[in-house]
Amino acid sequence: MGWETPLGDDIATVWQALLDGASGITFVPCPVKIRNERAAPVSSLANLGPRERFTEMVRRAVGRALLNAELRGSFGSGEVRTALVIGTSHGARLDDPISIAEPPDAWLRGIAADYDFLPIALSTACSSGADAILVGAALIRSGLFERVVCGGADVLTHAKRKAHSTLGTMATSELRSFDVNRDGTLLGEGAGIVVLEPECHLHPSSALGFVLGCGAANDAAGLTAPDRHGRGVKLAVRRALTDANLDAQDIDIVNGHGSGTPTNDVIEAAAYADIFQTKKPILFATKGAFGHSLGATGALEAISVIQALRDRKIPPIVGTSCRLPECTLPLPEAGCQIQGARFGLSTTIGFGGFNTAIVFGGTEA
Amino acid sequence: MSINLLPTERAAIHHEGVECGETLADQLRYAITATLGPLNPQPDVQEVGAICFGDVQPTAAAKKVQETFAEKARVSPIDFVNANPGASLSIVCTELQLRGPTLHFLMGGDAVRETALILAFRWTTEESAEVVVVAEITMVNGRRALDITLVRRRGHNIREVFIYG
Numbered sequence: 001m002g003w004e005t006p007l008g009d010d011i012a013t014v015w016q017a018l019l020d021g022a023s024g025i026t027f028v029p030c031p032v033k034i035r036n037e038r039a040a041p042v043s044s045l046a047n048l049g050p051r052e053r054f055t056e057m058v059r060r061a062v063g064r065a066l067l068n069a070e071l072r073g074s075f076g077s078g079e080v081r082t083a084l085v086i087g088t089s090h091g092a093r094l095d096d097p098i099s100i101a102e103p104p105d106a107w108l109r110g111i112a113a114d115y116d117f118l119p120i121a122l123s124t125a126c127s128s129g130a131d132a133i134l135v136g137a138a139l140i141r142s143g144l145f146e147r148v149v150c151g152g153a154d155v156l157t158h159a160k161r162k163a164h165s166t167l168g169t170m171a172t173s174e175l176r177s178f179d180v181n182r183d184g185t186l187l188g189e190g191a192g193i194v195v196l197e198p199e200c201h202l203h204p205s206s207a208l209g210f211v212l213g214c215g216a217a218n219d220a221a222g223l224t225a226p227d228r229h230g231r232g233v234k235l236a237v238r239r240a241l242t243d244a245n246l247d248a249q250d251i252d253i254v255n256g257h258g259s260g261t262p263t264n265d266v267i268e269a270a271a272y273a274d275i276f277q278t279k280k281p282i283l284f285a286t287k288g289a290f291g292h293s294l295g296a297t298g299a300l301e302a303i304s305v306i307q308a309l310r311d312r313k314i315p316p317i318v319g320t321s322c323r324l325p326e327c328t329l330p331l332p333e334a335g336c337q338i339q340g341a342r343f344g345l346s347t348t349i350g351f352g353g354f355n356t357a358i359v360f361g362g363t364e365a
Numbered sequence: 366m367s368i369n370l371l372p373t374e375r376a377a378i379h380h381e382g383v384e385c386g387e388t389l390a391d392q393l394r395y396a397i398t399a400t401l402g403p404l405n406p407q408p409d410v411q412e413v414g415a416i417c418f419g420d421v422q423p424t425a426a427a428k429k430v431q432e433t434f435a436e437k438a439r440v441s442p443i444d445f446v447n448a449n450p451g452a453s454l455s456i457v458c459t460e461l462q463l464r465g466p467t468l469h470f471l472m473g474g475d476a477v478r479e480t481a482l483i484l485a486f487r488w489t490t491e492e493s494a495e496v497v498v499v500a501e502i503t504m505v506n507g508r509r510a511l512d513i514t515l516v517r518r519r520g521h522n523i524r525e526v527f528i529y530g
Contacts, residue, residue: 032438083476093427094448100431104422104450105472120480121471123450131468135480142483159434163445215493216466218415218458223446235411235464239493351446352455354467 001208001303002064003192004057004153005290006040009064015307018315021334023289025175025186030158034165035172040188040291041156050092051099053189054155055107058086061191062111062149069195070206084108084117085136085150086193087128088295089350095157117149123295125350126257127216128152129192130298130358134214136196137358146201151299153191160294161187167224169261175292177258177285178265178327179320185259188291192299194306209306210361212343213244219353226264230271232355237275237347240357244343249279251359252341253308254329255301257349258285258317259292264349269327276329281345282338283329284308288318298348302358305344309362312338389421389502389509390456396511396527397457397498404496404515412495414465414488416481417454419473419502421509423447465494473503485516492518 003009006024007017024040045053062084086108092099099107105121112119124131129152136150164170164187171184196211217235219227226232241248254276256268272283286304293300308314314332323331344360401413426448434440446452451469458467466488470477478501485497501512508530515523 090427090448094430097431100424100428103472118476120477123469123471124467125449125451135484138484138487139480141487144483159430159440162434163440163442166440167442167445217464218455218467220458220462220464222459223449223452223455232464239466243491243493352449352451353458354451
């Protein structure tokens with residue numbers, strides 16, 4: 001696994017920062033008037049323009065994921081058929097004149113060529129990162145690829161911030177996932193990459209976790225509005241559970257989308273209340289720490305779930321102090337331990353009604 | 366590497382000159398409706414998924430966002446959401462109430478076509494969907510072509526090609 005986040009780029013260091021309740025959200029000037037100038041940038045790349053920053057985040061996260069998987073030097077030989085599946089919402093296309101003139105997958109082709117990987121680019125708004133993992137898992141299961149490097153990436157830009165400010169989805173103060181006082185989201189940027197391989201190819205000690213099941217569903221409710229009854233979220237989760245051959249009561253932890261918008265969080269919380277009626281898994285969210293990184297968020301959250309299952313700890317939800325009444329799942333306190341947890345769920349919800357859920361298993365699952 | 370599409374009725378029916386609106390969403394909706402329509406029994410819309418891919422992306426909408434922001438320091442929310450690559454698919458799902466799994470790829474070509482079919486077969490096999498519409502969008506001599514494959518849990522798969530303009 002590898003990531004570029006507003007809290008850094010080393011898996012262990014960033015994970016500890018999450019456990020410590022740190023946040024990468026800070027003051028980021030915007031040349032036009034917006035509701036809130038707070039956002040979560042990857043500060044090490046602040047001197048680059050949107051197109052270069054976006055591509056560099058993907059390149060770095062892919063490189064780090066391969067390094068962490070100890071896969072250096074094994075590319076280009078054609079021995080291991082590998083796909084590079086990356087999702088993004090807009091990337092740099094809303095702000096950068098060169099990006100808009102290029103094919104929409106141009107940013108990925110150069111990176112894939114460096115490794116002799118087959119590039120596949122997709123976009124399902126804020127579910128893009130999770131959908132890339134869904135596609136990666138399907139390609140592995142098909143037997144056509146022995147390895148898939150997959151995840152999501154997105155870049156913080158002025159036009160996106162202005163758009164969310166105008167849409168009214170931007171918070172006036174803090175991002176408060178599943179909180180009574182939430183009033184919107186704050187944007188971030190980053191990239192998250194995981195390396196998938198068939199279980200039969202893995203050395204038992206090298207696996208960090210398992211993708212057990214994936215599910216998706218469309219809300220069929222419009223370009224921005226979620227389904228008021230949460231049908232899309234519930235369908236996606238239930239399809240993922242079916243694919244994993246698990247029941248809701250098997251899930252120990254849930255990483256929610258938790259965008260912090262008034263509508264999304266109440267619908268998502270109510271959906272979980274309906275799905276998890278007997279055993280209540282712990283619900284956590286990382287957007288208070290990473291900001292809402294749009295196309296990257298599903299991948300960053302997938303890595304967070306795998307880390308939680310490995311470390312048996314769950315980070316607190318930054319910015320949240322008073323839980324929504326519709327939220328029946330327990331939220332983690334600082335220092336939350338999850339001894340014995342085996343299965344985790346990550347859910348993402350995107351504009352256009354794209355809902356995706358992935359069930360992960362820990363190495364002792 | 367290839368996917369065996371059989372059993373498939375590979376009826377490449379060219380609906381030449383169909384005029385049903387100017388937007389991709391209109392054309393996509395027409396093609397999906399025309400292909401799903403003859404199925405008997407009709408699938409439950411909650412179990413109809415869709416995958417779009419090809420070389421047609423909402424570049425005009427994205428360009429409009431970029432230009433308006435550069436010139437007027439504003440972004441139209443409508444332009445912003447329409448610039449989402451999956452906007453057309455989302456509109457069609459909303460109009461037809463399709464709640465199956467949906468995906469939008471940012472590219473075309475053999476590898477993506479194969480990936481889309483792998484997903485469609487997987488979704489129908491694992492019972493996430495009864496039918497998955499796989500829509501390949503290309504431009505042929507300046508005209509938009511929609512190559513629609515219905516991957517079905519039961520019965521033959523169906524393929525039709527729609528050419529607009």
